Amino acid sequence: MLIDHWPLVGLRLTTPDLELRWPTNEELAALADIAAEGIHDPAFMPFLFPWTDTTPAERARSVILHFWRTAGNWKPDDWAIPFVVFQGDEPIGIQAINAAQFAITREVSTGSWLGLRFHGQGFGTQMRAAVLTLAFEGLGAETACSGAMMGNAQSLGVSRKIGYHEDGLGRAVVSGKLRIEQRLRIDAKDFQSPCRVLVKGLDPCLKDFGL
Numbered sequence: 090m091l092i093d094h095w096p097l098v099g100l101r102l103t104t105p106d107l108e109l110r111w112p113t114n115e116e117l118a119a120l121a122d123i124a125a126e127g128i129h130d131p132a133f134m135p136f137l138f139p140w141t142d143t144t145p146a147e148r149a150r151s152v153i154l155h156f157w158r159t160a161g162n163w164k165p166d167d168w169a170i171p172f173v174v175f176q177g178d179e180p181i182g183i184q185a186i187n188a189a190q191f192a193i194t195r196e197v198s199t200g201s202w203l204g205l206r207f208h209g210q211g212f213g214t215q216m217r218a219a220v221l222t223l224a225f226e227g228l229g230a231e232t233a234c235s236g237a238m239m240g241n242a243q244s245l246g247v248s249r250k251i252g253y254h255e256d257g258l259g260r261a262v263v264s265g266k267l268r269i270e271q272r273l274r275i276d277a278k279d280f281q282s283p284c285r286v287l288v289k290g291l292d293p294c295l296k297d298f299g300l
């Protein structure tokens with residue numbers, strides 16, 4: 090069975106409204122449909138790499154290809170999980186968490202998106218809390234970083250609610266234009282999850298996280 094070779098398919102994070110887990114290919118296709126409907130106001134690009142600035146069909150395909158590519162590039166000392174976020178049976182977005190040389194750095198980074206019609210209902214906060222609980226309580230992370238473009242009130246709102254502090258500004262070129270990124274950080278000692286989070290299926294995966 091797949092889980093015998095790839096235990097990450099059994100890793101599940103549960104919050105009051107959501108489940109974060111590995112998808113089947115058909116669930117990935119359903120998530121691609123959600124991406125095709127739209128992820129953000131096209132007038133405001135929230136991502137450093139502007140992957141959403143294309144046709145709905147290409148945006149959908151890039152969700153699938155990005156997931157497979159990320160899984161295929163897995164290394165215990167350089168990993169990234171693009172958790173698919175489910176509300177019931179419906180995939181609604183991605184909450185990614187990644188790290189390099191985690192056993193030494195004890196630092197993770199996160200990034201996320203939700204289909205437009207799922208914004209503003211507290212889901213972004215729950216899914217970030219879920220991966221931070223995995224990182225701090227499950228994996229023994231000491232610190233977690235994130236970042237948001239100046240003006241991304243929703244993403245900055247999630248970070249504020251969770252208790253991140255500002256960690257400097259970054260300058261990036263996105264589609265030929267200067268964008269300023271607010272960097273954010275939260276340390277293990279300052280993290281208290283805003284909601285209950287259950288982590289299941291972690292033990293068989295520890296080796297794959299380089300632990």
Ligand SMILES: CC(C)(COP(=O)(O)OP(=O)(O)OC[C@H]1O[C@@H](n2cnc3c(N)ncnc32)[C@H](O)[C@@H]1OP(=O)(O)O)[C@@H](O)C(=O)NCCC(=O)NCCS
Pocket residue numbers: 128129135136200201202203204207208209210211212213214215236237238241242243244245246247250
């Ligand atoms: C970022 C994202 C995942 C957040 O998810 P979400 O479910 O919308 O977020 P939540 O509802 O949990 O929380 C958003 C918070 O920001 C606040 N917020 C939203 N717009 C705001 C504004 N204009 N000014 C101030 N606060 C604002 C909300 O009020 C909320 O805080 P509250 O619960 O205290 O009221 C989602 O909006 C998204 O997918 N955006 C597009 C992609 C993106 O920006 N990804 C992040 C790239 S770094």
